[in-house]
Amino acid sequence: MTEPEVNQSLAADHGLKPDEYQRILDLLGRTPSFTELGIFSAMWNEHCSYKSSKKWLRTLPTKGPQVICGPGENAGVVDIGDGQAVVFKMESHNHPSYIEPHQGAATGVGGILRDVFTMGARPIAAMNALSFGEIEHPRTRRLVAGVVEGIGAYGNCFGVPTVGGEVRFHPAYNGNCLVNAFAAGLANADKIFYSAASGVGMPVVYLGAKTGRDGVGGATMASAEFGEDAEEKRPTVQVGDPFTEKRLLEACLELMASGAVISIQDMGAAGLTCSAVEMGDKGDLGIELDLDAVPCREQAMTAYEMMLSESQERMLMVLRPEKEAEARAIFEKWDLDFAIVGHTIPEDRFLVRHGGAVKADLPLKALSGSAPEYDRPWVESPPAPALAPVPDMDPAEALERLVGSPNLCSRAWVWQQYDHMVLADTVVRPGSDAAVVRVHGMAKALAFTSDVTPRYCKANPFEGGKQAVAEAFRNLSATGARPLAVTDNLNFGNPEKPAIMGQFVGCIKGIGAACEALDMPVVSGNVSLYNETNGEAILPTPSIGAVGLLASLDEIIPMAPGEGEALVLIGHSEGHLGQSALIWELWRRSDGDAPHVDLRAERKAGELVRALKAEGLITAAHDLSDGGLAVAAAEMALAAGTGVAVEAAEGFAPLAWFFGEDQGRYLLAAPEAAVERILADAIAAGVSARRVGRTGGDMVRLGASAVALARLREVHETGFARLMGEA
Amino acid sequence: MKSAVIVFPGSNCDRDMAVALGAAAGRPAQMVWHKDAALPPGLDVVALPGGFSFGDYLRCGAIAARSPIMRAVVDFAHRGGIVLGVCNGFQILIEAGLLPGALMRNQTLKFVCRDVMLSVETLDSPFTSAYGNQRLIRVPVAHHDGAYVADAALVARLEAEDRIAFRYADAAGRATLEANPNGAVGNIAGVLSENRRVLGMMPHPERLADPRLGGTDGAPLFRSLVEAVSVAA
DSSP states (O other), X not given: OOOOOOSHHHHHHTTOOHHHHHHHHHHHTSOOOHHHHHHHHHHHSHHHHOTTTHHHHTTXXXXXXXXXXXXXXXSEEEEOSTTEEEEEEEEEOHHHHHHSHHHHHHHHHHHHHHHHHTTTOEEEEEEEEEEEOOTTSTTHHHHHHHHHHHHHHHHHHHTOOEEEEXXXXXXXGTTXXXXXXXXXXXXXXXXXXXXXXXXXXXXXXXXXXXXOSTTTTHHHHTTSOBOTTGGGGGGGSOOOOHHHHHHHHHHHHHHHHTXXXXXXXXXXXXXXXXXXXXXXXXXXXXXXXXXXXXXXSSTTOOHHHHHHOOOSSEEXXXXXXXXXXHHHHHHHHTTOEEEEEEEXXXXXXXEEEETTEEEEEEOHHHHHHTSOOOOOOOXXXXXXXXXXXXXXXXXXXXXXXXXXXXXXXXXXXXXXXSOOSTTSOEEEOTTSSSEEEEOTTSSOEEEEEEEOOHHHHHHOHHHHHHXXXXXXXXXXXXXXXXXXXXXXXXXXXXXXXXXXXXXXXXXXXXXXXXXHHTTOOEEEEEEEOOOEETTEEOOOEEEEEEEEEESSGGGOOOSOOOTTOEEEEESOOOOOOTTOHHHHHHHOOOOSXXXXXOHHHHHHHHHHHHHHHHTTOOSEEEEOOTTHHHHHHHHHHHHHTOOEXXXXXXXXXXXXXXXXXXXXXXXXXXXXXXXXXXXHHHHHHXXXXXXXXXXXXXXXXXXXXXXXXXXXXXXXXXXXXXXXXXX | OOEEEEEOTTBXXXXXXXXXXXXXXTSOOEEEETTOSSOOTTOSEEEEOOBOTTOOSSSTTTTGGGSHHHHHHHHHHHTTOEEEEETHHHHHHHHTTSSOSEEEOOTTSSOEEEEEEEEEOOSOSTTTGGGTTOOEEEEEEEESSOEEEOOHHHHHHXXXXXXXXXXXXXXXXXXXXXXXXXXXXXXXXXXXXXXXXXXXXXXOGGGGSBGGGTBOTTHHHHHHHHHHHHHHX
């Protein structure tokens, strides 16, 4: 087979800009071979090189006494005591999921699980943050059904409980849905595996499934905008095999326990290329690959195809040579491929042979080290228009419409398709503030949540970035967990547009400020840019996945109150309706500034809630977010199966009081006798608090207006099936 | 009680099952690899756990039923051994010919994971004797292919022989359409073999056998096993 001639136009087809191609010519002093061009395109695309985002990612706080390993490895590693660590990351699979929802989402889950167990951790929880276009869009239902089915198909078979996440609908995602998959695993803190190779002449071993032509060029595809031809990109989407992944997990953990592994890297985006370069680069070594040894499932694959294949469920490993027989036996036990495909070499060189010929001979370090890095021009996002007057409406009627709306109705339709209980340690199931998973065999537990409010990020990127982290902090605190750290999955439009770059910069600054103030360092993450179709960008969507620790299950704060209890509102209220769920869901309005987050108040409020639980003063807690006080009260009532009455407040317009989205707030339930002490504790902590109502009866009362709890349940619980045209 | 859990490459509820068996018996269950040809000696109970034994891309449990270990499990059952199959384990028992009927894709065509109510239809088995007066229990399901299918003659026979162990039920214990998560004929959730010593069921009793997980209605099933074994000994 003849290879195409390498020139600037072929480079452009590979997503390389003219100056980037020139950089390659200068670096090599010659024209690259076809395979080499493919390797450069894989390493230098946005997805793998972070060339537009690196400058700003470096500004995020990534350190803390709890952090064992921050960004730069397959996943972040955080100390949870007793010699144990939680390993987690969130990663996007947006473009593939839009093209082929089932496989796109499934392989997104597969990729993030691999990132976690590559580090020696057994996955114990998964989440996913999904953003779809408006339900009226002809494509949306098919995407929702396919993505949810794909996530379930992969996670359920693999055997990881999918315990949380988000689903949102907004027309800005009509042409570009977001699928952000999170996974967390458990490892011994002294048994973490990294990707840096060490030792010269060490065997490089290929593990797992065979290599096919699927996904060739996937990472490059994911680094471009979509046009009308999105459908034609379907062949670049990979096909997932969760059964193979499950065997790969067990085999890798067995292999790691045997002491055979020097370093290990999963083959994700840009497959063999990215994983081999990563191991060599981190270990200051060269890598020599012999592609004739690569297990292939298709005939006559070229070096180019093998180097760029994104076939799933594969790993690359540097092995202790004396352990080869033992390692091979483990993989044979699990019926997986095991092949020595190369060696580490002392010089800075990436040498790829195939069929007796040298197909690539490149300076290895330059592939990652010399990747372009851009300081993209950006402009500050203009302030959102001031909030126009909000029409008057009966609060109970507004509540009924909100809790049945696409963005606030129950997500049970989604999470009942995910096995959220496998491994039998799920203590708090989906549908609460944060899910809680017990650390197997221990008293302690981990809490997981995923948050962002893209409406806020669009209106005010800095405050929106802060709010995403603050809401994650709040969800963990409302569950009784001490927040540990976060992973960020930053989804934005085309960074070459200064306005989009401005959104990115603003959000990063906000995330950084909040992570600093709330002591939740960023330990891993992923950037997904070019989320645009025909020039229309998504809402800026920096998904924050957060993990918290509970020393014992007794620290869990339920969301469901008892009957006849008092409701206490924690935090300061101003009735902020700008960018609120109320004005968006009811009137499709997106005016006004995003609510501002007072990070000091946020931290104090979270610490107060946990202290009140420790004192045994509260029975339930729920964070206030979309839909404010009224929606929080209604959700607590629905969880408990008891009515609530929330009083009106003097000095507030009813809708502003009940639906305002001021930040840093919680609704607590407590026995009447405890209210006085709660208020006193709040004063002592410098946190606003007031008694706002009580539980009981079968109505949800907002001041003078009311709606039956049964009616709210009906619209809330059937809402999603209605959206999907099933009810 | 000496118990063993069979581990197929795609089993993922094997540990959950071992924990529940171990907690009830006071001694750990043994894990047995599917490629083994024999069971450990002296076993009282063999459990086939939930999961996706061989990926289950085609007919669930069909490949697992032909594993080397399954010949030993079938022999064990034929000798009167107690065999419990949950979810994928139920599918495997049917494929291995130890239980009649078939399990088809859920009527909704969707995977379903949630708590369901079950009526305990018989106390006359080593799996259900400890339920006593507790005839309505809450246990989770988590499956894509759980619709039990049998022709009218088989259903009539199972009913006549009191071999239906559990049915999906509403809060009042009635086997209604709304209470059925998968379209199973007659709301059948679990069936017994002719000698009553093999049980296959779609719901997961091992997932609600620990109060910290929000329920213990699965625990009497494991207690029943311990009692049955100690009575026999």
